[in-house]
Amino acid sequence: MSIKIECKEDDLEPVWIEPEAESLQYKANHNVTPTQSVPCLMKEDQRTVITPMLWGFIPAGHKGTATNHGLTSFNARSESLNASPLYKTAFKSGKRCAVLCTGYYEWKTIQGRKQPFFFHLPQEEDVLVDVDCKEEENEEFRGRRVTPLAGIYHHWTNSKGEKIPNVTIVTMGAGKWVSWCHHRMPVILDTPEKLNNWLDYDKISAGEAEKMFVEPNVINWYPVRKEFHSSKPELALKPIKLE
Numbered sequence: 001m002s003i004k005i006e007c008k009e010d011d012l013e014p015v016w017i018e019p020e021a022e023s024l025q026y027k028a029n030h031n032v033t034p035t036q037s038v039p040c041l042m043k044e045d046q047r048t049v050i051t052p053m054l055w056g057f058i059p060a061g062h063k064g065t066a067t068n069h070g071l072t073s074f075n076a077r078s079e080s081l082n083a084s085p086l087y088k089t090a091f092k093s094g095k096r097c098a099v100l101c102t103g104y105y106e107w108k109t110i111q112g113r114k115q116p117f118f119f120h121l122p123q124e125e126d127v128l129v130d131v132d133c134k135e136e137e138n139e140e141f142r143g144r145r146v147t148p149l150a151g152i153y154h155h156w157t158n159s160k161g162e163k164i165p166n167v168t169i170v171t172m173g174a175g176k177w178v179s180w181c182h183h184r185m186p187v188i189l190d191t192p193e194k195l196n197n198w199l200d201y202d203k204i205s206a207g208e209a210e211k212m213f214v215e216p217n218v219i220n221w222y223p224v225r226k227e228f229h230s231s232k233p234e235l236a237l238k239p240i241k242l243e
Contacts (some may be wrong), residue, residue, distance in 0.1 A: 013042060017051040023066075026052035030236035031229040032101070033068045034074035040151060040167055042097035043199045050100065057086060057168040059158040066156065066164050072155040076152055076168040078187060078213040087168065090154045094201025097211065098148035098189055099169055099240070101235070102129060105228065108234055110242075116228060117211060119221045120192055121147045129220075130237035148195050150187035150212070161218030185216045190216035 017024065019037075026037045057073035058066055073086060081091045103120030117137055120129050123145050125237040132144075153167040174185040189195040197204045223240040229236075 014048045014050045018050045018129045019052045021164055040097040055100040056164040060165045073168055075171045078170050078172045083146045087152055090152050092206050093154050096198050097151045097153050099151045100146050103207045106182045116224050117221050118224050121145055122218055122220050172213045175221040187213050190217050
């Protein structure tokens with residue numbers, strides 16, 4: 001899958017870091033679900049890196065496996081980050097990252113039937129979100145624009161002594177682009193400035209970061225087939241017409 005990450009011009013290209021735990025090896029997936037690996041952009045040791053993380057925040061003192069803690073922790077409400085016993089330490093200490101995806105699905109009941117929709121940031125001219133872009137030699141790369149979602153992460157150590165980076169996606173009340181479909185939405189880092197500020201915990205405090213919990217200027221969406229989760233990858237994001 002070809003994607004494009006919008007960063008400031010003076011930023012270095014992110015470095016891919018393989019996870020310590022084999023269970024976190026990342027594979028491209030058109031229907032990622034909680035407890036699977038998601039690629040995350042973060043600042044580490046004065047450099048920008050991308051590394052797979054487990055989707056679902058693990059309590060710091062948890063003694064079981066990475067997924068048997070019994071909590072629903074794949075989303076964190078932006079309104080209570082500072083007060084949440086589960087998230088406040090990571091948030092206040094600057095454990096901020098961006099979960100990288102092409103977009104996300106949301107369901108709405110229409111005339112008694114549930115219908116999925118795909119939400120994503122606008123693409124460049126002639127770039128389609130449902131079509132893979134090919135890199136041509138000596139030509140500027142024109143891949144699909146990523147939809148970066150604000151994340152809070154930390155590292156949890158399992159019984160084998162492996163460090164498991166795990167992440168939750170920050171959500172907010174939906175605005176005009178999404179509220180017709182659902183009352184909540186992920187916090188989308190829709191500009192290079194917002195993305196870099198979210199990652200730069202040395203310059204941007206937790207209080208200042210909270211000001212980024214606003215809806216993007218534009219979000220695109222379209223209906224997809226109900227069987228997108230079982231469809232072939234090339235069909236999962238294809239738009240459909242509704243009766």
